[in-house]
Amino acid sequence: MADGVVDRIGEAALRSFDLATLGGMLRVCELELVLLDGNGPRASIQSQVHDESLFCTATCGFQFRGRFMLPQDWCLLGYVHETDPTLSWCHGVPVSPGMALTILPEGISEFAFSAGTRLSLLLAPLRRIERKLTELSLCSTLPAGQALSLFSAEADHGPSVLAQRYGQLPAWLGQAGGGFPTDAVEQLLHAHVQAVLGAGVGERAAGTRARRAHYLIAQRAENFMRQNLRRYIYMHEICDSAGVSERALRYAFEDLFGTSPNRYLSMLRLCAACRGLSMADATRKSVKAVALSCGLWDLSRFADNYRRVFGELPRDTLTRAPASLGSPA
Template identity: 30%
Template sequence: MPITRVETSVSAGDHSVDQFRSQLFSQVHRLGFTAADGHLHTCSAEFPDGALKIGSVESTGHRINLTETEDVTLLFPQLGRIGVDLGGTNRVARAGQILALRPGDRLTSTATDAGPRFRALVLMVPIRHLAPLVEGLASTGLGASDGLWLAGAQARRLASATAEVAAGLLRAPPGRLSDRGARGMARLLHERIAEALIAAAGDDPVPGTWRSDADLVRTAIRLMRASADQRLSVADLARDLGIGPRRLQLAFQRAGQPSPRDVLANIRLQVARDRLTRPGTGSSVTDIALDCGFVHLGRFSGQYRQAYGELPSETLARARA
């Protein structure tokens, strides 16, 4: 099933305001604007198999009363601020902040501050995909249903990955993006979300029972190599090892290794090079990069050239000559 992309626009005074249906949230009870000439524009893309939804929201300022029944919501304000009333608890997020919300009822209001527009990105992830993490975050805001701030390096990586995927999917039609490429993007975002949630909790959800860090690292690298074609994520790897991503990262650090992410990236580069030197019918650099877990194609080309001294397109052209 291909990625589904939908755009919606509504203005104050339109008859459609009372019948507004969001493409992101389960149910909208009421939509209103803070100005007589208010306007709201949304664009959303849903990944295959309902893995997640990504959307952009731009308005002159609006209020929306909604119920979300299935998805964890992650809000990324870019311009202005957004306030969320969770039935007794209020949260305000501004540009550069990330707020995670459990499913439930809420009243959301946006403001433009000094500028003419409010703008934000939104990620919607089925809670069933995050259930083990949410249970492990019982003492945090997400576990208590009053919202969880995501901050630090892991949150910044999540924001960067979200912005990259949104730029590729929301500013123009998905075009020829393959289902495998879409699933690679979804896997990357799931990995970044898991890491940011675990970092917010401040500890591992599951304690490790390995004899030594070196033993853990050797096993982890062996699994990376065995599963590289499946676009294994760091979060997936940690789960397979019976530990949390934080424990895995510390083991690599104490063993004097690059980070698990860097090791996995190098292995993926090796897999991509193998694919480029033995291309299948109709294979392109874009398809191969996405299949190997690379979302930012320019960054992939730069990393590939640094590692192998040539562009991936040059490797592919030589293989086809």
């Protein structure tokens, strides 16, 4: 990334990252990102391992779509401090400020977030949330259908207990050597599980039928794009794979990603190339080989588009090892 690129959203200083580094943010699995605007992958991230768990706070300076799959023995809990609910969603369900999320290891988790989104996350061993569930409800698992759940954690008057707990993370992470209380994981798990069990039907996030239909259309179309990334993809093929007309496909992509299917495909290719270049051995792979593997045949145009989005030429990414978000404590 271009050196010295620093911006601010609220009080967070943003810096440029490469996608391979951001993709390793969760440590236990790869986070795959597709950029949806021209801001480049800029973010402010603090993370630290404490008591066998990963605490993380992140402020995003770019709009993106992401997906990941947790290993069977991990769970991800979090709280959304700030985001634009018109652009942010999880499995097609709108995400608003004040929402908490619970993700257990059950398939691929898919989401999109607006620029300016601020999150606090806890990645913890699954056995710990199961133990806490048993302690608070005598059940070791969440009710059916809640392996991935969103609910409003806002209180009627002032910040909720859960919001306060997640709000402590930046201060803990900001202290030299970590300012975590010994029972930090226990505190957060207790507050989160208690909030999950106490959330009523009206507090659980739900999407409209139209948004759900758009999500399924875009999901089918994107899966086809990914499977055929190496070759030229025709619009009618994408429509056939999604089972809709070109007009319906455009509506779905505009609703979920704020962009057209063709533009999304271009960004999907560029981001795949960026990850490939970041992780490739420069002595064994060339920029051309990585570009062609992503269906990018016009190398001159590829280099220009790549520099505009990522702030550097493809060869610079290839010859530079990914930066680190910080080593575990």
